[in-house]
Amino acid sequence: MTAKQTFFNLPEDKRNRITAVATREFAERGYEGASINRMIERLQIAKGSIFQYFGDKSGLFTYVFDLSMSRVKNYLRDVRDSTATEDIFVRLTQTLSAGIAFVNDHPRIYALYLRIQSDRTIPFRDDILLSLRRYSHSYLHSLLKDARDRGELRADLDLDQAAFLLDAMMDRFLQSLSMEHFDAGIGLYGLDRHQAADWARQLVTMVKNGMAGDEKGT
Numbered sequence: 001m002t003a004k005q006t007f008f009n010l011p012e013d014k015r016n017r018i019t020a021v022a023t024r025e026f027a028e029r030g031y032e033g034a035s036i037n038r039m040i041e042r043l044q045i046a047k048g049s050i051f052q053y054f055g056d057k058s059g060l061f062t063y064v065f066d067l068s069m070s071r072v073k074n075y076l077r078d079v080r081d082s083t084a085t086e087d088i089f090v091r092l093t094q095t096l097s098a099g100i101a102f103v104n105d106h107p108r109i110y111a112l113y114l115r116i117q118s119d120r121t122i123p124f125r126d127d128i129l130l131s132l133r134r135y136s137h138s139y140l141h142s143l144l145k146d147a148r149d150r151g152e153l154r155a156d157l158d159l160d161q162a163a164f165l166l167d168a169m170m171d172r173f174l175q176s177l178s179m180e181h182f183d184a185g186i187g188l189y190g191l192d193r194h195q196a197a198d199w200a201r202q203l204v205t206m207v208k209n210g211m212a213g214d215e216k217g218t
Contacts, residue, residue, distance in 0.1 A: 072109075099173075116129065
């Protein structure tokens with residue numbers, strides 16, 4: 001975390017307001033377009049306060065991003081721990097469902113994630129994106145390894161390849177719920193969480209069953 005102790009000395013509700021306003025500003029306008037002046041106007045605080053709390057705009061962005069990612073990780077950690085005794089396909093369905101819930105419950109945080117992917121002005125953007133993909137890959141890899149060790153998956157399954165495939169599918173699915181041009185016109189954009197959950201179950205079922213027919217090609 002890049003915030004200074006002066007920030008943590010603030011009451012919790014004030015810290016939350018600053019974080020929420022900053023997340024909205026960066027998500028809506030990108031890094032270069034984000035304005036400290038606009039943030040302090042919304043917050044009704046002195047401009048110097050932001051610099052006392054975070055040093056500069058880069059420090060504020062880094063804090064907001066780190067806090068946002070910790071919330072994502074908490075969602076995934078809860079899924080991992082609460083489904084520890086379930087089979088891999090239940091765990092994958094619950095993981096995707098947690099993603100749907102997060103997108104619905106924290107739309108500005110998810111918008112910030114989408115902004116990071118396209119905004120090349122963001123400091124350390126490549127490192128940020130690499131860390132995100134590494135975390136997602138590691139999380140899925142661990143679920144798959146547990147399943148393979150329990151005999152739920154083929155013993156010869158390449159876990160890196162399987163985790164890569166699942167990560168790509170899940171990430172594209174969640175993006176398609178929020179961005180119309182990502183859903184290829186198949187109706188994912190704008191689905192409510194119940195409809196999206198049905199899609200999630202169907203996708204995981206497809207992964208479970210595979211797409212090949214039997215030996216006769218049926």
